[in-house]
Amino acid sequence: xxxxxxxxxxxxxxxxxxxxxxxxxxxxxxxxxxxxxxxxxxxxxxxxxxxxxxxxxxxxxxxxxxxxxxxxxxxxxxxxxxxxxxxxxxxxxxxxxxxxxxxxxxxxxxxxxxxxxxxxxxxxxxxxxxxxxxxxxxxxxxxxxxxxxxxxxxxxxxxxxxxxxxxxxxxxxxxxxxxxxxxxxxxxxxxxxxxxxxxxxxxxxxxxxxxxxxxxxxxxxxxxxxxxxxxxxxxxxxxxxxxxxxxxxxxxxxxxxxxxxxxxxxxxxxxxxxxxxxxxxxxxxxxxxxxxxxxxxxxxxxxxxxxxxxxxxxxxxxxxxxxxxxxxxxxxxxxxxxxxxxxxxxxxxxxx
Amino acid sequence: xxxxxxxxxxxxxxxxxxxxxxxxxxxxxxxxxxxxxxxxxxxxxxxxxxxxxxxxxxxxxxxxxxxxxxxxxxxxxxxxxxxxxxxxxxxxxxxxxxxxxxxxxxxxxxxxxxxxxxxxxxxxxxxxxxxxxxxxxxxxxxxxxxxxxxxxxxxxxxxxxxxxxxxxxxxxxxxxxxxxxxxxxxxxxxxxxxxxxxxxxxxxxxxxxxxxxxxxxxxxxxxxxxxxxxxxxxxxxxxxxxxxxxxxxxxxxxxxxxxxxxxxxxxxxxxxxxxxxxxxxxxxxxxxxxxxxxxxxxxxxxxxxxxxxxxxxxxxxxxxxxxxxxxxxxxxxxxxxxxxxxxxxxxxxxxxxxxxxxxxxxxxxxxxxxxxxxxxxxxxxxxxxxxxxxxxxxxxxxxxxxxxxxxxxxxxxxxxxxxxxxxxxxxxxxxxxxxxxxxxxxxxxxxxxxxxxxxxxxxxxxxxxxxxxxxxxxxxxxxxxxxxxxxxxxxxxxxxxxxxxxxxxxxxxxxxxxxxxxxxxxxxxxxxxxxxxxxxxxxxxxxxxxxxxxxxxxxxxxxxxxxxxx
Ligand SMILES: Cc1cc2nc3c(=O)[nH]c(=O)nc-3n(C[C@H](O)[C@H](O)[C@H](O)COP(=O)(O)OP(=O)(O)OC[C@H]3O[C@@H](n4cnc5c(N)ncnc54)[C@H](O)[C@@H]3O)c2cc1C
Ligand code: SF4
Ligand code: SF4
Ligand code: SF4
Ligand code: SF4
Numbered sequence: 018x019x020x021x022x023x024x025x026x027x028x029x030x031x032x033x034x035x036x037x038x039x040x041x042x043x044x045x046x047x048x049x050x051x052x053x054x055x056x057x058x059x060x061x062x063x064x065x066x067x068x069x070x071x072x073x074x075x076x077x078x079x080x081x082x083x084x085x086x087x088x089x090x091x092x093x094x095x096x097x098x099x100x101x102x103x104x105x106x107x108x109x110x111x112x113x114x115x116x117x118x119x120x121x122x123x124x125x126x127x128x129x130x131x132x133x134x135x136x137x138x139x140x141x142x143x144x145x146x147x148x149x150x151x152x153x154x155x156x157x158x159x160x161x162x163x164x165x166x167x168x169x170x171x172x173x174x175x176x177x178x179x180x181x182x183x184x185x186x187x188x189x190x191x192x193x194x195x196x197x198x199x200x201x202x203x204x205x206x207x208x209x210x211x212x213x214x215x216x217x218x219x220x221x222x223x224x225x226x227x228x229x230x231x232x233x234x235x236x237x238x239x240x241x242x243x244x245x246x247x248x249x250x251x252x253x254x255x256x257x258x259x260x261x262x263x264x265x266x267x268x269x270x271x272x273x274x275x276x277x278x279x280x281x282x283x284x285x286x287x288x289x290x291x292x293x294x295x296x297x298x299x300x301x302x303x304x305x306x307x308x309x310x311x312x313x314x315x316x317x318x319x320x321x322x323x324x325x326x327x328x329x330x331x332x333x334x335x336x337x338x339x340x341x342x343x344x345x346x347x348x349x350x351x352x353x354x355x356x357x358x359x360x361x362x363x364x365x366x367x368x369x
Numbered sequence: 370x371x372x373x374x375x376x377x378x379x380x381x382x383x384x385x386x387x388x389x390x391x392x393x394x395x396x397x398x399x400x401x402x403x404x405x406x407x408x409x410x411x412x413x414x415x416x417x418x419x420x421x422x423x424x425x426x427x428x429x430x431x432x433x434x435x436x437x438x439x440x441x442x443x444x445x446x447x448x449x450x451x452x453x454x455x456x457x458x459x460x461x462x463x464x465x466x467x468x469x470x471x472x473x474x475x476x477x478x479x480x481x482x483x484x485x486x487x488x489x490x491x492x493x494x495x496x497x498x499x500x501x502x503x504x505x506x507x508x509x510x511x512x513x514x515x516x517x518x519x520x521x522x523x524x525x526x527x528x529x530x531x532x533x534x535x536x537x538x539x540x541x542x543x544x545x546x547x548x549x550x551x552x553x554x555x556x557x558x559x560x561x562x563x564x565x566x567x568x569x570x571x572x573x574x575x576x577x578x579x580x581x582x583x584x585x586x587x588x589x590x591x592x593x594x595x596x597x598x599x600x601x602x603x604x605x606x607x608x609x610x611x612x613x614x615x616x617x618x619x620x621x622x623x624x625x626x627x628x629x630x631x632x633x634x635x636x637x638x639x640x641x642x643x644x645x646x647x648x649x650x651x652x653x654x655x656x657x658x659x660x661x662x663x664x665x666x667x668x669x670x671x672x673x674x675x676x677x678x679x680x681x682x683x684x685x686x687x688x689x690x691x692x693x694x695x696x697x698x699x700x701x702x703x704x705x706x707x708x709x710x711x712x713x714x715x716x717x718x719x720x721x722x723x724x725x726x727x728x729x730x731x732x733x734x735x736x737x738x739x740x741x742x743x744x745x746x747x748x749x750x751x752x753x754x755x756x757x758x759x760x761x762x763x764x765x766x767x768x769x770x771x772x773x774x775x776x777x778x779x780x781x782x783x784x785x786x787x788x789x790x791x792x793x794x795x796x797x798x799x800x801x802x803x804x805x806x807x808x809x810x811x812x813x814x815x816x817x818x819x820x821x822x823x824x825x826x827x828x829x830x831x832x833x834x835x836x837x838x839x840x841x842x843x844x845x846x847x848x849x850x851x852x853x854x855x856x857x858x859x860x861x862x863x864x865x866x867x868x869x870x871x872x873x874x875x876x877x878x879x880x881x882x883x884x885x886x887x888x889x890x891x892x893x894x895x896x897x898x899x900x901x902x903x904x905x906x907x908x909x910x911x912x913x914x915x916x917x918x919x920x921x922x923x924x925x926x927x928x929x930x931x932x933x934x935x
Contacts, residue, residue, distance in 0.1 A: 018757075018767045018769060019766065019767070019768055019769075020771075021710065021735060021768050021770040023708050023733065023735060038730055038731060038732075038734075039727065039730045039731050040730070041716075041726075041730065041736075042762045065762055065763050066763070069735060069737075069760070069768060071763070071766075096727070096730070
């Protein structure tokens, strides 16, 4: 027994759900979705749960993560109920639910809060630059250190507790009885999905996008590795230098294409961009661009200008690492992979 | 004078002649008594053959014609017309069906088929020997129509009849005209209110000289038949007669009254019906309150008194999905913070009315759905009604909601007062509404000649459908009186007063009350009202003295046919 709760749907609109109330349950969306199966049926079911406000059911569901937003369902919906966008808004809502700090929810719902956070981080970067007397050498040194500390902190303080919460909601609360062995057996799925997003390939007519996405993920992760562990900005090693250039160039080119899609609004999935979507692609684009320029300026020995270039890069980086990664769209990448992991775990195990 | 009969036997392009030896049939009747001409033809219905027949009838001075061909349903009228073109009375034509009844039925047995065809043609000849020229009976038709019930159906019908220069008597039981529509303010799919719509029609009617409106009036008895019907009208304490040629019944419907306890009706607080809700939202201003409390959450339970299981009202009331969605939309727009919950059995907002449904969904209304065997339940909690359902759109999950008001979407039922139906002997359907002759082809006529039906007395209808039927019933009633004269079919029963012993055995058998007793001098005899008799033949076999005969199917004709067949 559950209570019908229209407030849930109203709240979901703040996460980007549009017009899903118009759904008259024809089921076309589920029929055209190439990822939905007999056992894992969506998006109509999720549209319905959102309309009647079955919050608990949605909180414990992995289905929103099983959608890779090809947009086919929205294209075919006779009521313009945007089921694809609804799935997207549920993912945003879920990240807010998983996040113990509550900041994700705040940032999704109130743009001013997020803008304030961006300004605060920017001020922090200026403060730091001032404390090192605006010297490029020292900025580079501490900037590098900051990257490592930030990654570790975000992981320990935000991601691990949030993933545990996700696990608690979707595995424990749904009464899954999983022996430890299954956690290991399913692990393969976690990594395959994390690095290949292979389900996205099953989305109809989506192969090129999937490939772009795959290259982006690899470029992004390896650039991270190149700057943090191979110290790209400090190295003399020609191979590492060229590698870094390539990675940042790839990031730049692909994100430009994504931004272009969102501006043109031709595909269903890029029609309804939320601020969080814009921040994600633009900051990623800026990351690739500024990293490229910083290294280029070093190689061309334009050091005076590079001071400002690096400061800009550092600002983008700090905002990215402290806001967008832990509380923004970046987390979808993580939760999605874990959702596939938990889903596998559940198929291997029994439910009470 | 000896009968001169011509017989045509058709090949039907092979449909008949492939199995029936048509030439043999021809030879078997050629030369029989009264047969002047016997021919075969490839297609009897072809223009060429029809022309030949006209020539033959004239040249051979035929006074009886037989075509042995397909079913009379197809071509009886065709060949009657041929005889008329040759100046021969059409009732002298006799049809024999040797296709459906012979060649097609016995395609496995050619000899048998031929044998049977011969018998069929011979029996047709036996009948043709006795056929007589008949003329349609003409009766005077009073150029006036009585419209009973002045709802929107009656009002529109009256205007339409008045335009056709027919006198209209509009008889309304209540003090005011307009029926239910006069009680509704906002209407679906219309910018005009119900009150305004009725007012406009009423003002128009009042101006017309050829319309007499009787309010507070009812018809108490009737006499006569199509063309000349006398109605006794009772208005308060006075009674008077009017005479009309046709009657249009538009007595409308009554909203279903839920039983005590049906979805909490009169057992759970704040459970009302749709008509009550409509009046409520019409009259409340700014805030919607009921019993002094502000209303925010409203639950609508659909199909109350409609689409019930076998034994109840199994029909759909048609108007109510739309009317409810419309009322819910109006409530949401008029008052703040209204949240609507619709507990449906599947929404039927057909046609353009779908737009209202879309508006409702976009406005945030929530729809739930159940099957007939798992209807929602209503109970009390914290002094408020709670509605619970196994929602089939959410995988049958049990859902509930606490609301401030429950609206039972009551359907349409026939008028509980059936005096008009009984008086005119109007047949009813299984749904207990008045029945038309044919749902699709004769949708406003009844089996009672001269009586048409319109609007919701015939079954659930929206205003659009009501007005459509009112206009067509007006036209049908008008055709009864338009010429001031009516032709009725001469193929009816007649009673030989000399042979009639006045036993009255036939009286109760006539389904149309066409037989009555009359004094023939001293002797009481049965007589038949020619405009009421339909020639069904029910009365003929019971008469112990064979006094009743059916014109064109007389005892001699039928006996002759039987003799030829066996
Ligand atoms: C709550 C509700 C809301 C509705 N909303 C809409 C809407 O928004 N849009 C829409 O298209 N339709 C709507 N309808 C349907 C609409 O009311 C009907 O289609 C319409 O009333 C049918 O008209 P009628 O003339 O056939 O019958 P009625 O309106 O029932 O009129 C019949 C008349 O005959 C009179 N009468 C009955 N018996 C006798 C007798 N023995 N002698 C003399 N007079 C007699 C009655 O007093 C009455 O005046 C609604 C119905 C309901 C119940
Ligand atoms: S296609 Fe649209 S209307 Fe149909 S079930 Fe899906 S969301 Fe609802
Ligand atoms: S966006 Fe694509 S994957 Fe997601 S629910 Fe719709 S059709 Fe399925
Ligand atoms: S119109 Fe709708 S509410 Fe009325 S009986 Fe039919 S299905 Fe039920
Ligand atoms: S033929 Fe039929 S309708 Fe005519 S009087 Fe006899 S029973 Fe009545």
